[in-house]
Amino acid sequence: MPITVGRTPYLSSEPMYFDMDKRGIGVVELPPNELTTAIAENQIQGGLVPLVDTFDLDDSMRVLGGFCLATVAQAGSVKLHSKLPITDLAGKTVAVPWESPTSVKLLQVLMELKHGVKPTAYVTGDEDHDARLLVGNMGLRHRRGLREHPHVYDLGEEWAQWTKLPFVYARWVVRNDVERQEALVLEDSLYTSLQDWADGLYRVKGPAIPLPIHPQEIHVYSQGLRYYIGRPEELAIAKFQEYIGQLA
The missing domain is CATH 3.40.190.10 (Periplasmic binding protein-like II)
Structure with missing residues (x-):
């Protein structure tokens, strides 16, 4: 049975979804703060959820590979x-x-x-x-x-x-009861989507969400985004958790 995932209606997350329709993966738009609950309640089976929600995931879900939304310096939209x-x-x-x-x-x-x-x-x-x-x-x-x-x-x-670190805003999460083959298809779709974006497909199609922004500005904006977690992103996540613990 095809799975359904959530997406936030932001330009920054758009590159992750280019390929999903061709794979039969359903996509529904939700604000970031509703995604984790929707996954927990099995309304959807996965999505790009706020990083702070991944710090205490319940037993029904897990992070999916190293897919994330991060910026290396200027966020541009935050x-x-x-x-x-x-x-x-x-x-x-x-x-x-x-x-x-x-x-x-x-x-x-x-x-x-x-x-x-x-x-x-x-x-x-x-x-x-x-x-x-x-x-x-x-x-x-x-x-x-x-x-x-x-x-x-x-x-x-x-x-x-x-x-001196990037910042991670969100990570991909899926339900634990998603079958292994479905999870692999989702991961492959994410890789393909991001490659299509990197190859400039957005210049042909334009953003799915209308914005008063020139294509060249979209290109510059996208250059500051990262979608995979590496060592710098891991350090950034740990540092952010540490700082949250220091808040009064």
Whole structure:
């Protein structure tokens, strides 16, 4: 029986799904914070889930190979837009996209441990705020800045400058009851999809999600993305877990 996997509706995850339709793999779009629950409840059988969710997976699922979503320096689509310098945000209010838990936790780590500031509250984008974290396609749409938010901080760049490491935002996870052959087909599809992207297929098809972004900008953006976990990514994951443990 064909499996169904989840994808986040972000341009950064698009390269992983090019080949799946040809393999008969079903794909449904879900926000990042709903993927792990959907897998646990067997609504879908796998997906690219937030890194923070993989730190405590239940017995029904496992990480799939070394597939991930990471950045080596600038994230490009994960930025804090602030009315004040980041060092002046102590006691202020920061709006965050709660549907992207890894990016929110990264922001907390950077603010509290790197810059030594703790906001009064983290709120939704609809509430009054002094700074706002934008991620994914929303981050790309406003990549050149937000009105009245002159201070912009790329979280991937902030992390890389601080740790000299890449940052891993998400990892592929599958259910343990997915048959071995189905898991192998999924892995092979991921490899093929990423190769098609690397070979420039996106230039022919264009992004599946309409964005006001030039193809050349997509190319530059994609050059900073990584989809396989190597030793630097392993070290980055361990360092991030360590820092999360230090948060008050």
